[in-house]
Amino acid sequence: MEKTYYACVDIGGTKVAVSLVPATSAPLGQHTRLLAQHTEPTLKTGPRDALPQQIIRMVDAACARLQATRQQVIGVGISSCGPFLNVQGQIELVASNICGGKSGFTDNDWHSIPLERVLCEAFTHVPAAVRIENDAIAALLAEVQWGALQGASHAAYVTWSTGIGMGLLVDGRVLRGKNNNAGHAGHMVVGDDLSRQGLPLKCGCGNVGDLQSQIAGVSMLQRFGMTGLDLMQAAKSSDKATREHALEHVGALCEGMARAIYNLTATLDLERISLGGSVFWHNQDLLLPRIRAGVMSRFPAMTEGLDIVPAGLGLDVANYGALAVLMQA
Numbered sequence: 001m002e003k004t005y006y007a008c009v010d011i012g013g014t015k016v017a018v019s020l021v022p023a024t025s026a027p028l029g030q031h032t033r034l035l036a037q038h039t040e041p042t043l044k045t046g047p048r049d050a051l052p053q054q055i056i057r058m059v060d061a062a063c064a065r066l067q068a069t070r071q072q073v074i075g076v077g078i079s080s081c082g083p084f085l086n087v088q089g090q091i092e093l094v095a096s097n098i099c100g101g102k103s104g105f106t107d108n109d110w111h112s113i114p115l116e117r118v119l120c121e122a123f124t125h126v127p128a129a130v131r132i133e134n135d136a137i138a139a140l141l142a143e144v145q146w147g148a149l150q151g152a153s154h155a156a157y158v159t160w161s162t163g164i165g166m167g168l169l170v171d172g173r174v175l176r177g178k179n180n181n182a183g184h185a186g187h188m189v190v191g192d193d194l195s196r197q198g199l200p201l202k203c204g205c206g207n208v209g210d211l212q213s214q215i216a217g218v219s220m221l222q223r224f225g226m227t228g229l230d231l232m233q234a235a236k237s238s239d240k241a242t243r244e245h246a247l248e249h250v251g252a253l254c255e256g257m258a259r260a261i262y263n264l265t266a267t268l269d270l271e272r273i274s275l276g277g278s279v280f281w282h283n284q285d286l287l288l289p290r291i292r293a294g295v296m297s298r299f300p301a302m303t304e305g306l307d308i309v310p311a312g313l314g315l316d317v318a319n320y321g322a323l324a325v326l327m328q329a
């Protein structure tokens with residue numbers, strides 16, 4: 001019998017990663033090997049369907065490397081940056097870092113990308129082959145399956161990276177919402193318009209004072225006059241004045257994240273939150289105690305019984321997101 005495969009696709013604002021895993025009877029898991037994995041810069045020019053066509057081409061190329069064809073791919077799991085737009089039951093991508101028609105940040109006039117429609121047309125040989133989730137929801141699913149959120153029914157995965165995203169689980173159910181955008185809490189407003197030397201801190205979404213504009217990796221240079229990397233290094237400096245100055249900034253960042261996590265918990269009554277993303281992961285010794293203290297200093301009835309922990313899958317959580325999307329019933 002011909003071998004069959006699942007395709008795992010990770011769509012980010014800067015790159016797209018595609019890999020294949022054998023569709024065996026054994027459950028897919030944290031130790032499943034990703035085959036023929038390759039990465040390309042995210043296509044942001046050409047016709048409106050350039051990105052889904054790029055994904056189809058990358059899946060075909062991965063198949064060719066394994067001497068297989070697209071017909072042998074029986075499922076496509078997609079973990080994508082958002083936001084999404086639900087158009088007649090199918091997901092379109094309206095990410096501001098890819099669609100130039102909305103933000104003007106990129107060199108195209110796309111208002112949305114017909115992601116699900118175009119991919120479904122390429123995989124008609126299997127019914128319901130294509131499954132798309134927001135990347136934070138995909139990471140949440142991976143953490144629930146294999147990571148730090150195993151056994152939890154009321155939980156969130158929070159990524160603190162270039163941007164900020166969350167995946168939410170309440171009463172054992174993943175929250176999605178009307179456009180599958182539940183968890184885009186990086187765009188919740190947590191503070192005032194901070195500015196440095198008259199520069200307003202504005203998020204790519206247009207908001208002023210939202211979490212992303214205040215603490216995301218992309219905002220640190222504008223807020224503090226140094227990159228996140230330099231700031232974290234300064235916070236570990238042996239020079240006392242340098243260290244204390246940087247730690248003040250680190251405290252301000254953690255206060256922003258603590259407000260967001262407290263608000264989530266007060267709204268959703270969570271038991272466990274797993275934190276990942278490159279900003280958090282590489283600096284967790286500095287950030288985690290401060291975030292915990294900030295959250296726990298607030299209304300105890302909301303925060304007692306809440307654990308805030310590092311992601312069990314670490315930086316691999318993104319890789320396993322698309323696999324976890326495929327494993328959903």
Ligand SMILES: [Zn+2]
Nearest residue numbers: 187203205207
């Ligand atoms: Zn925003």
